[in-house]
Amino acid sequence: xxxxxxxxxxxxxxxxTLRAVDQLSFELQAGETLGIVGESGSGKSxxxxxLLGLLRKNAQIQGEIVFQGKALLQQTEKQWQQIRGKEISxxxxxxxxxxxxYLTIGTQLIEVLQHHEQLSYAAAxxxxxxxxxQVQIATPKTRLTxxxxxxxGGMRQRIMIAMALLCKPTLLxxxxxxxxxxxxxAAQIIALLKELQRQHQMAIIFVSHNLGVVAQxxxxxxxxxxxxxxxxxxxxxxxxxxxxxxxxxxxxALYREDR
Amino acid sequence: xxxxxxxxxxxxxxxKQHMFAKETYMHAVKDLxxSVETGQTLGIVGESGCGKSxxARALLGLQPHxxxxxxxxxxxxxxxxxxxxxxLRRDIQxxxxxxxxxxxxRFTIEQCIQEPLNALYPELTQIQxxxxxxKMMQRVGLSPELKHRYPHEFSGGQxxxxxxxxxxxxxxxLLICDEPVSALDVLIQAQIIQLLKELQQALNLTMIFISHxxxxxxxxxxxxxxxxxxxxxxxxxxxxxxxxxxxxxxxALWNAIPNPFQPQRKTCTLLYGEIxxxxxxxSGCVFHTRCPYVMPQCKISPPSYVxxxxxxxxxxxxxxxxx
Numbered sequence: 001x002x003x004x005x006x007x008x009x010x011x012x013x014x015x016x017t018l019r020a021v022d023q024l025s026f027e028l029q030a031g032e033t034l035g036i037v038g039e040s041g042s043g044k045s046x047x048x049x050x051l052l053g054l055l056r057k058n059a060q061i062q063g064e065i066v067f068q069g070k071a072l073l074q075q076t077e078k079q080w081q082q083i084r085g086k087e088i089s090x091x092x093x094x095x096x097x098x099x100x101x102y103l104t105i106g107t108q109l110i111e112v113l114q115h116h117e118q119l120s121y122a123a124a125x126x127x128x129x130x131x132x133x134q135v136q137i138a139t140p141k142t143r144l145t146x147x148x149x150x151x152x153g154g155m156r157q158r159i160m161i162a163m164a165l166l167c168k169p170t171l172l173x174x175x176x177x178x179x180x181x182x183x184x185x186a187a188q189i190i191a192l193l194k195e196l197q198r199q200h201q202m203a204i205i206f207v208s209h210n211l212g213v214v215a216q217x218x219x220x221x222x223x224x225x226x227x228x229x230x231x232x233x234x235x236x237x238x239x240x241x242x243x244x245x246x247x248x249x250x251x252x253a254l255y256r257e258d259r
Numbered sequence: 260x261x262x263x264x265x266x267x268x269x270x271x272x273x274x275k276q277h278m279f280a281k282e283t284y285m286h287a288v289k290d291l292x293x294s295v296e297t298g299q300t301l302g303i304v305g306e307s308g309c310g311k312s313x314x315a316r317a318l319l320g321l322q323p324h325x326x327x328x329x330x331x332x333x334x335x336x337x338x339x340x341x342x343x344x345x346x347l348r349r350d351i352q353x354x355x356x357x358x359x360x361x362x363x364x365r366f367t368i369e370q371c372i373q374e375p376l377n378a379l380y381p382e383l384t385q386i387q388x389x390x391x392x393x394k395m396m397q398r399v400g401l402s403p404e405l406k407h408r409y410p411h412e413f414s415g416g417q418x419x420x421x422x423x424x425x426x427x428x429x430x431x432x433l434l435i436c437d438e439p440v441s442a443l444d445v446l447i448q449a450q451i452i453q454l455l456k457e458l459q460q461a462l463n464l465t466m467i468f469i470s471h472x473x474x475x476x477x478x479x480x481x482x483x484x485x486x487x488x489x490x491x492x493x494x495x496x497x498x499x500x501x502x503x504x505x506x507x508x509x510x511a512l513w514n515a516i517p518n519p520f521q522p523q524r525k526t527c528t529l530l531y532g533e534i535x536x537x538x539x540x541x542s543g544c545v546f547h548t549r550c551p552y553v554m555p556q557c558k559i560s561p562p563s564y565v566x567x568x569x570x571x572x573x574x575x576x577x578x579x580x581x582x
Contacts, residue, residue, distance in 0.1 A: 039444040040415075152533050153307075182306040182471060184530045187515035191529060209445055212474075212517035253449035254474070 001203060002028040002051075002171060007063035009046050009055065009227075020046045022227040024063075030170065033197065033204045035218030035235070037211055037250070043227040044207045048173045051205070052090055053080045067171070086116045089164040093176040095156035099148040105159055106144030112166045128166065134199075135162045135192060154185035158192070165196060172197075174206045178213055190216055211250055215239060223247050261465050262318075262433060263294040267327035269313045269489075284324065285538055287313045288489045291327075295482070297432075300459065300466040302480030302497075304473055304512065308537055310489040311469045315437045318467065319353055320344050331433065349379050352431035356438040358418035362410040362425075369406035372396065372424045379429050391428060399424045399454060416447035420454070427458065434459075435467045440475055452478050473512050477501065482570070485509045488537055488545040491564070495571040506573045508546050544575070552577055 009021040021043040028034055036044045049055050051065065053075060065072040067088065075083065092098040100108055106128070113124035125144070132140035135158040148156055157177060164172060174193070178186035194217060197204055208214050214221055214235070221238050223231045223246065231244040242248045269288040288310040295301045303311045316322045318329060320339060329336040334347060352375075355361035362371050369392055376388045383391075393403040399420045410418055419439060426434060436455070440448040456479060459466055470476050476483055483500045485492045485508060493506040504510050511530045532549045535541055541548050547557040554576055562574045 039446060154533055182534070183473070183515040184306065184511060185533070187517070187529055188531070190517070210517070211445075216517045249446060253445045 001030050001068060003064075003066045004051075005064045005066075007047070007050060007065060008061070009043070009050060010060045010062075011056075011058060012060065019227050020059075021050070024227075024229060026222065026229075026232070028171070028203050028205070030203055031197070031201045032220070033206060033218040035214035035221040036205065036207045036224055037209065037214055037221060038224035039209060041226070042224040044224055045175055046227075047224075048090065048175050048205065048207060051171075051173060052084055052088060053077075082116075085112055085164075085169075086167045087169055088171045088173065089167070089169040090173040090175065091157075091160050091164050091177045094180050095153065095160045096148065098160060099156060101148055104145055104147055105151070109144070109159070109163055109166065112163060116167050128162075131162045131166055132159070134165075134196065135159075137162070153181055154188065157181060157185075157189055161189070161192065161196070165200065168200060168202075170202055172202050172204045174204060176208050177206075179208070179210070186213070193217060211239075211254055223250070260294050261297040261332060262467075263328075263330040264318075265292050265328040265330070267291045267314070267317060267329065268325060269310065269317055269322055270324040272324065286489065286540075287537065288317075291486075291489075291491055293484060293491075293494065295465055295467065297465050298459070298463050299481045300468055300479055302476035302483040303467065303469045303486060304471065304476045304483060305486035306471055306534055308488070308534060309486040310537075311471075311486055312437055313489075315353065315435050315467065315469055318433075318435055319351060320347075345379075349429050350431055351433045351435070352426040352429060353435040353437065354419075354422050354426050354439045357442055358415060358422045359410060361422055362418060364410055367407050367409055368396075368401075368413075368421055371410070371421055372406075372428055375425060375429050392424075395424045395428045398458070399427070414447075415443050416450065419443060419447075419451055423451075423454065423458070427462070430462070431464070433465045433467070435469075437469045438471070439468075441470060441472065448475065449478075455479065472516075474516055485512065488535065488540055490545055490561075491572075491574070492546065493571075493573040495573075499568070499571050505567065505571070505578055506575050507550050507552055507577070509573075511549075511551075 005025045007021060007024040008019065011018045011020060024047060026034065036047065038044050050061065053072065055061065061073060109128045110121065110124045113119050113127055129140045132143060137143055137155065137158055151159065178189050181189065190213060206214060206217055218235055221233060221235050222229050223244065225246055231247050238247065242251055267288060268286065268290060270284040271287055273283045273285055291314065293301065303314060305311050313322060317325055320336060325337065327337065331351065339347065372392045372395060373388050376383060376391065392406065396403045396406065401417065401420050413421065440451050443451065452475065458464065468476065468479055477497060480497055482494065482496050484494045485506065487508050493504065493509045500509065504513060514529065530549050535548055543559050544557045544561050547553045550557065556576055562576045562579060564572055564574045565578055566572050
């Protein structure tokens, strides 16, 4: 469904060239979950932005991204607008900065459906309420009229997830969706994502710096460092037999109950 | 017993509704007692809004509205004047959460690290101070050649090392770390924790380590205190808390840590719902709104603390029932 081959992203500043992503290749089938693990600056977020066509204009992109037969890197801005939010959507790390503080939650969510599926306001509202219910928001009707600051962090992240899933995308990108949350709330969000993936049969690319979180959700893991993939393996294999020294160090930094 | 806190209550004044309204207070920390031995580490863990940072501020005398007693050796920290605090600041220092925000962007690293010396050891000469700064930089793993650089030239991990150097330069005996690693990458976190452990051994530091991450707390603490909405839920030494946590909230916190080595483990006590607002705390046991084992009496009156052994204390009706 998604095929990325030899993707390289570079930025040039004066004479220096920064290779943010270097020769990245992977494939993803429908319903699969891929985890990308790495430190800050390892190119995880750049990869996701490339998949959404949101890279800065001065980025030099090479390689190929094919998503359901479409070459994503050759899309015009107009074509992108039909893909973003409808076929590929994204959950951002910090829900407070990703939601518009001036608009009610209802306005922001309903807009998505009106734009992509040309639904009437009433029909869009009904779908939105249904979706908020699916992400386990207790009183969806009152939430629609509230502003983002009136919700807690966990609630906002649920709203972000609802917004991303409104058009039933086939590919969901999640950029550290649990990093800004408390541990018990993060566990809830992961359980929710798992459940929604089972219902909607979508593919997820889940980016995190926390191997533990990735292990709960993903079948495959890529370990990235300075723009390169150091190791790619099935999750269970990676934790049993890490190959690369860097992966071993990442695993050693994790807490184990038996230690 | 080097640090002893006795029934500490912390309040925050609320904004008045109108000019003649009565002053109202939010009760941020309620009836908290604990003590730490010299050279030991007490970990305080809890979710946002549980009062852990308020406790840290209270220990530094930065919290104006409090009742209860805080004893550091024979000094009563709860009613020290600003002047009495000055000599005590040599003993008690703090490391902050966001390393970059806690450093002055217009100071070089040398000035940043030297500043506490200027304030607390004015009797030292400039050369002695510089010598101590260089020694301290080496100690925290920074090359002294970097001393003329500015904070923005450093990575997050390096900035946190500067923060540690700055706190330790006055040779404190009590170090309070308020989420020192939560802004850092996993590998850097492990390095900083290792560094703090080594320094603690070398300098015989007493530490209070605050974090929302039991994973991090478990790596460094001797005793762990679990807080929820300003109340102590469970206090125990590390191994007891890991193997036989009694309070449902502690168990839920452990379960919420993803364990990659057993990813399919059943998360049976996954908590539902959100943390209630501290402005309107639930009646009875504050945890009852999310507790999987909630009973009618939990909603009426809060359970009292029960000592299960010399190293474990908790407040839950489940335990008093069993006895």
